[in-house]
Amino acid sequence: MANKQLFASSRGRLLPAADTVNEAGGLAYALPPKAALAQLVMTGSLGNAFYVDAQAQLAALLDGAQRVEPLYVAQTAVFARRHGYMKDTPAVLVALLTLVSPDLSRRAFEQVIDNGRMLRNFVQVLRSGVLGRKSLGTAPKRLVQRWLDGRTVAQLMNDAVGQSPSLADIIKMVHPRPVNLEREAFYGWLLGRTVATEQLPEQVRAYESFKAALAAGDQEAALPAVNFQxxxxxxxxxxxxxxxxxxxxxxxxxxxxxxxxxxxxxxxxPRANALSQTPAHSGSGAGSGVTExxxxxxxxxxxxxxxxxxxxxxxxxxxxxxxxxxxxxxxxxxxxxxxxxxxxxxxLENVPVPAGKVYVLPDVSGSMGAPVTGWRQGATSKVTCRDAAALIASAILRRNPSAEVIAFDDQVWPLALNPRDSVTTNTELLARTGGGGTNTSLPLAWLNARQARGDLVVYCSDNASWMDSRPVGATETLRQWEAFRARNPAARLVCLDLQPYAGSQAVSRADILNIGGFSDAVFEVLGRFARGEHNGEHWVAAIEAVEV
Structure with a gap:
């Protein structure tokens, strides 16, 4: 007789077998190419994450962009910048488009490169050699020239803050043709050339006058109207x-x-600070001690x-x-x-309110202690993935006091949070919980053991489950969700992934939404899905609706 433990009859629908292994070594479902690219772009800050380094992230991003049509690449870049406020990944996609579709790169460039920081990112990516070239090339140069021509002098003064490359470096690369004498003088001033003072914009003249006054010892000189940097x-x-x-x-x-x-x-x-980029000056109050x-x-x-x-x-x-x-x-x-x-x-007032009974499952395992934007020299965020999960849980609880927050790592941590406490208070409490291994199926199993009723379940995790992994077949998370949904046929599941990993513990379908990111776009998409306004494929559909 066949082994009944291996060949026991299953109830309900036949579940799809997992088809990949996640970064932690557990069974997972590979996201479809479009969803995978969206995941990488909306969560990738090209820093070192817990399971993958920055180089692996970039390789995955470029590979993902090759697997979809150029139009979707452009749409993803615009969506990530406009709704996710991402900085690095959209610039990489626009730079990549200059090689595969100059027309789309122009249309995406106009919507993605919206300030000096984004322009520097775009230029830096193209000149790095990572995409196969070390110069801008004719078409990208024209894009940058038109961008410079369309900016006011006041905007360019703000854009000129920052280095590697500086705005002056970019001007040297693209040789913009000044539209008037004032713009010509401004470019010359940025490049350190001698220019006629009377031809400079008023803002620049005021700045130079202020510097001269300080050099003459005038500590009362009025500040010019320029970016404080x-x-x-x-x-x-x-x-x-x-x-x-x-x-x-x-x-x-x-x-x-x-x-x-x-x-x-x-x-x-002011105290001396070795990390400060500028010296701490106390001005005329120096030596007078601490003031009130x-x-x-x-x-x-x-x-x-x-x-x-x-x-x-x-x-x-x-x-x-x-x-x-x-x-x-x-x-x-x-x-x-x-x-x-x-x-x-x-x-958080505009966070959509998921109606009905909601369970929020924040992952508090060890890997969630990583910075949400990755480790990056000189720019590592103090906000961890655990903080981000806690913030989402606290926000939902604030808007729906009947929601239950059930944290998990290698055990379940049901938390009786007070909806009236501040979001920062609840976030701090959640951030101090857990630290063990990752078992994403555990909270669903805990709910099933209690015959729990509910309308919406929201995971906030990096999806790197490994403790409940099986040799073959469906993931344990999907099995537990099937058991939960058998009891709650109208229930919906959201798997919010906070890291740039292209695998999930549950397949996307009408009742399951896989989404990545840690921006306001998360709340909007989650709210629409909870209200039944779209199915589990809506995230990709929202990107495809972007006009480029």
Whole structure:
């Protein structure tokens, strides 16, 4: 008689066998080519992840782009930049398109390369040799020339912040033809040439006058209206740094709280900081010891940080707020810390509310302790994959207090989180949980053992399950989902992958959505799927709907 343990009759539909092995060595389902490319682009920051390094990520990205048609490559680049706010991967795809479809590269370039940082990324990728060339070439040069011609001088002043390559380096490469004498003088000034002062734009003249005043010892000189990063290498006084903070836009303020703290804006004497890119100058207050925080300034900046309309207009990225909050210097006043937490709560107001009974399953295994954007020298985020999973779980709980959060690693961690606690409080609690191996089927098995009823299950994981792996057949996660759905026929499953791994524990179908990313786009797609407005293939369909 055949072994009944091996050949026991199965209930329900015949499940597809897993067809690949994930990065941790467990059975998995390979994502279809279009979904795999979207996963890589929306989660890949080209840094070293827990299971793959940056080089392997780039190889997978380029290989994935070869497996789909060029139009979809262009659409993915635009979607990732517009909805995921990704910086590196969209630039790589646009650079790749210059080799395979010049027309599509032009149309994608116009939508993806939207600031100086993105332009530098595009140029750097093309000149690196990774794509098979070390020069821009005629068509890419024309793209950059048209981009420069379409920018105002004020925009170019902002674009000129940054190196490797600098905007001056790019101008040398593409030789743009100045449209007037002012633009010609501006390019000459960027390149360090001697130019007629009267032909320079007013903004540049004001900047040069300010530098001359500082050199003459005038610590009271009025700040010019330029990007503050043009000023950071200058010997500014504390009063001038305070003025920079007051003038800052919402995003600039959010991004530079630690910089302001180092320069004494919040009232204490700046300390030497070996990691700072610019020297800490205390200005006229040098030697006077620690000063009291200026209460009116703190109130003003806190009010700006928590201003709801400004937050909505600034297209705030909740994960950016969490990253800022995690990285705050101890010298940043508590009022500003609390204002950032308020801003995070406001930024999550538009999170779609999944109706019905929802279970959120954040992965708290050891691999989830990796930075969500990977390890990268000089640019490693303090936000881990576990933090990102916790943020999503906390956000859903805030909008649906009946939701249950069941964390897991190699065991189940049912957590009685308070929906009224701040997102940062709940995120901190989740971030301190777990640290063991990865068993993604475990929380579903735990729910099944309790005959749980539910409408939506959301995994927040890197999908690198290995502890429940079988030699052959379907993954244990899919088996447990089938058992859950037999009891809850209308239930839906979302597998949110936070890392650039192209495998999943469950196949995409009408009731199962595989999606990758850690941006606002995640909440939007999740909400639509939960409401039954699309099936498990919608993520790819949303990308295919992008007009290029």
């Amino acid at each position: 043009w000023l950071t290498a200058l010997p500014l006084g504390r009063a001038q740094w305070i003025e920079i903070a007051r003038r800052a836009s919402w995003q600039t303020l959010r991004m530079n709280l630690n910089t302001y703290a180092r320069h004494g804006v919040f009232g204490e004497q 925080p200026p209460a009116d300034l703190i109130r003003e900046l806190a009010a700006k940080l928590r201003d709801a309309e400004t937050i909505r207009r600034a297209r705030v990225f909740p994960f950016q707020l969490l990253a800022t909050w995690r990285a705050l210097d101890q010298r940043v006043p508590v009022e500003l810390r609390e204002a950032l937490q308020d801003a995070l709560e406001i930024a």
